[in-house]
Amino acid sequence: MLKNIFDKDTWQEISEVLRKNKFRTAVTMLGVFWGVFLLVSLLGAARGLKNKFDQELGDFATNSVFIWAQTTSKPFKGFQKGRPITLNLKDVEIIRNGVEGVEYVVPRNQTTSTVKYKTRKVSFGISGDYPFLAEVQKQNLVFGRFIDHLDVEEKRKVCVISVDVYRQLFNEGEYVIGRYISINDINFKIVGLNKNGRNGPSDDINIPFTTFQEIYNKGEDISWMMITANSGYNINDVENQAKTLLKIAHNINPEDTRALGSFNFGELFKKLTGFLSGMQFLTIFVGISTLIAGVFAIGNILLITVKERTKEIGVRRALGAKPLEIKMQIILESVTLTLFAGVLGIIFGGFILYLINAFSENSPEPILVNASVSIPIVLAALGTLILMGSLIGLIPAHRAIIIKPIDALREE
Amino acid sequence: MITIKKLHKSYPIGKDFLHVLKGIDLEVKEGEFVSIMGSSGSGKSTLLNILGLLDVHDEGEYYLNGQLIHDLDERKAAILRNKFLGFVFQSFNLISYKTAVENVALPLYYKGLGRKERHEKALEYLEKVGLKEWANHLPNELSGGQKQRVAIARALVTEPKVILADEPTGALDSATSDTVMEILGDINKEGMTIVVITHEEDIAEMTHRIVRLKDGIITSDEKTNQKVN
Numbered sequence: 244m245l246k247n248i249f250d251k252d253t254w255q256e257i258s259e260v261l262r263k264n265k266f267r268t269a270v271t272m273l274g275v276f277w278g279v280f281l282l283v284s285l286l287g288a289a290r291g292l293k294n295k296f297d298q299e300l301g302d303f304a305t306n307s308v309f310i311w312a313q314t315t316s317k318p319f320k321g322f323q324k325g326r327p328i329t330l331n332l333k334d335v336e337i338i339r340n341g342v343e344g345v346e347y348v349v350p351r352n353q354t355t356s357t358v359k360y361k362t363r364k365v366s367f368g369i370s371g372d373y374p375f376l377a378e379v380q381k382q383n384l385v386f387g388r389f390i391d392h393l394d395v396e397e398k399r400k401v402c403v404i405s406v407d408v409y410r411q412l413f414n415e416g417e418y419v420i421g422r423y424i425s426i427n428d429i430n431f432k433i434v435g436l437n438k439n440g441r442n443g444p445s446d447d448i449n450i451p452f453t454t455f456q457e458i459y460n461k462g463e464d465i466s467w468m469m470i471t472a473n474s475g476y477n478i479n480d481v482e483n484q485a486k487t488l489l490k491i492a493h494n495i496n497p498e499d500t501r502a503l504g505s506f507n508f509g510e511l512f513k514k515l516t517g518f519l520s521g522m523q524f525l526t527i528f529v530g531i532s533t534l535i536a537g538v539f540a541i542g543n544i545l546l547i548t549v550k551e552r553t554k555e556i557g558v559r560r561a562l563g564a565k566p567l568e569i570k571m572q573i574i575l576e577s578v579t580l581t582l583f584a585g586v587l588g589i590i591f592g593g594f595i596l597y598l599i600n601a602f603s604e605n606s607p608e609p610i611l612v613n614a615s616v617s618i619p620i621v622l623a624a625l626g627t628l629i630l631m632g633s634l635i636g637l638i639p640a641h642r643a644i645i646i647k648p649i650d651a652l653r654e655e
Numbered sequence: 656m657i658t659i660k661k662l663h664k665s666y667p668i669g670k671d672f673l674h675v676l677k678g679i680d681l682e683v684k685e686g687e688f689v690s691i692m693g694s695s696g697s698g699k700s701t702l703l704n705i706l707g708l709l710d711v712h713d714e715g716e717y718y719l720n721g722q723l724i725h726d727l728d729e730r731k732a733a734i735l736r737n738k739f740l741g742f743v744f745q746s747f748n749l750i751s752y753k754t755a756v757e758n759v760a761l762p763l764y765y766k767g768l769g770r771k772e773r774h775e776k777a778l779e780y781l782e783k784v785g786l787k788e789w790a791n792h793l794p795n796e797l798s799g800g801q802k803q804r805v806a807i808a809r810a811l812v813t814e815p816k817v818i819l820a821d822e823p824t825g826a827l828d829s830a831t832s833d834t835v836m837e838i839l840g841d842i843n844k845e846g847m848t849i850v851v852i853t854h855e856e857d858i859a860e861m862t863h864r865i866v867r868l869k870d871g872i873i874t875s876d877e878k879t880n881q882k883v884n
Contacts, residue, residue, distance in 0.1 A: 563737020
């Protein structure tokens with residue numbers, strides 16, 4: 244039996260049967276082709292979407308929460324509602340020391356200022372930052388460095404600009420490290436060029452926290468803070484504890500849900516991950532179902548063709564084909580069809596992914612990033628196809644040999 | 656070459672059995688050209704199927720080439736068919752998507768010969784039936800007589816001991832029938848044992864011996880006036 248599989252003549256016979264019945268072959272393969280095509284392109288697209296999300300959000304620690312202050316919505320301890328709250332550096336210390344499981348508390352200040360370089364003048368978001376911002380939000384520096392401790396200690400007038408700022412102020416290709424730009428009419432030396440994901444104006448230009456305090460006259464006030472949790476701690480618990488402490492510190496009604504705003508990255512991440520794995524599951528489910536339907540279609544069509552070929556099979560048996568040889572031939576036909584259709588599906592699916600990637604690379608805002616399917620998945624799919632192809636081939640093969648040669652010959 | 660003794664065969668029809676062959680004794684010697692005649696329902700096709708190992712008998716003995724045929728499974732039967740028997744059918748039974756030469760080469764594939772050898776041998780036998788120029792034509796491009804000649808070449812290609820022809824001229828006009836019978840006669844002259852099943856008297860007359868069957872029993876068995884070489 245194994246000898247048969249490796250016999251060149253066996254394959255020549257099969258390729259002859261398949262080649263000389265081109266239409267039948269093509270129709271038979273359609274289902275599996277479509278299934279594999281769907282599986283590959285959908286899986287690739289799902290991966291592309293995941294990559295896109297990773298790219299957009301990957302710079303942030305996934306167990307982080309942002310907290311900022313708004314205005315109170317409930318009266319408390321004699322204060323009227325509608326009182327504006329401002330967070331300050333003391334709050335940072337309170338949370339750092341008072342909440343269990345806190346890893347970092349990063350205060351940030353933010354405003355908008357006019358930035359000038361030579362004759363160009365654009366309004367950008369300016370953030371006052373500590374170096375350890377880099378711990379909670381990855382800084383992708385193209386050139387230079389991020390704000391460091393000396394910058395903060397000495398209140399240096401240095402800044403890190405984003406690629407977006409660079410594009411608007413400088414000519415393409417210009418080297419900017421060491422150049423000076425004017426922020427709020429004060430000259431700042433550029434020390435780094437940052438290529439971050441799109442996080443809005445908060446990442447246009449970073450300057451040292453202390454410098455920000457001084458030039459914008461902020462004192463101890465901060466705009467918002469980022470908190471990350473140690474591994475093993477739930478970011479939701481950390482968020483709730485931090486808010487409770489802040490409410491006590493600022494005399495906010497414990498029932499007041501509007502006084503403090505927050506944005507929980509952990510939550511968002513969990514939702515996104517859930518969404519993505521859901522989508523991946525759906526993709527695999529749809530792809531595999533189509534694939535199974537396709538393989539069944541192959542089995543079905545082979546069953547019909549076996550009926551059609553009853554006479555041919557009878558002739559072959561009269562001429563000396565052993566039952567096993569007939570069986571092997573039908574199964575190998577099935578496997579060949581399945582495999583061939585599968586490979587075609589992979590090639591076409593890969594081609595579609597290639598097109599998607601080619602388009603994405605040229606567009607400034609790609610929806611999918613590096614849409615691709617991993618080789619192990621492709622190989623597993625092919626292996627499954629061979630298996631399913633031979634299993635489904637058993638049905639028509641059995642059908643072919645239960646017909647006695649004499650009955651097969653008699654059939655008109 | 657073929658010896659059968661007290662051969663019985665019946666088919667189940669509902670609860671009853673249809674007794675088709677009721678004790679046949681027949682001996683066909685090597686190099687004979689025999690026809691088995693009978694009207695439809697006489698049991699001649701059943702006899703041929705049993706001789707051709709396409710069907711099994713219920714009772715009696717069947718020796719093919721001195722070998723007692725019994726307890727055949729499909730695999731053994733296939734091997735024996737390939738080795739000892741060549742078939743010629745009324746409806747030719749060529750495989751429609753294979754060319755003439757590929758059809759002739761098919762039994763050799765099941766015999767396990769290499770592709771090149773198969774092709775050469777198939778061409779050789781096509782030449783023998785005068786169809787070498789038609790080697791690469793598909794069956795539907797051939798006339799009925801040509802198809803039957805291809806089928807004869809296919810039956811001969813494995814160099815069997817016996818050719819079994821089931822109504823070989825049944826689908827042919829009389830002129831073509833004569834040609835086909837002439838070819839069979841020529842093959843017989845080279846020493847091949849041939850058994851022809853027919854219901855046509857003039858076809859049977861072209862063989863050397865006529866065995867008449869009626870209702871599952873041999874009613875007569877006599878030589879014709881054809882000259883035996």
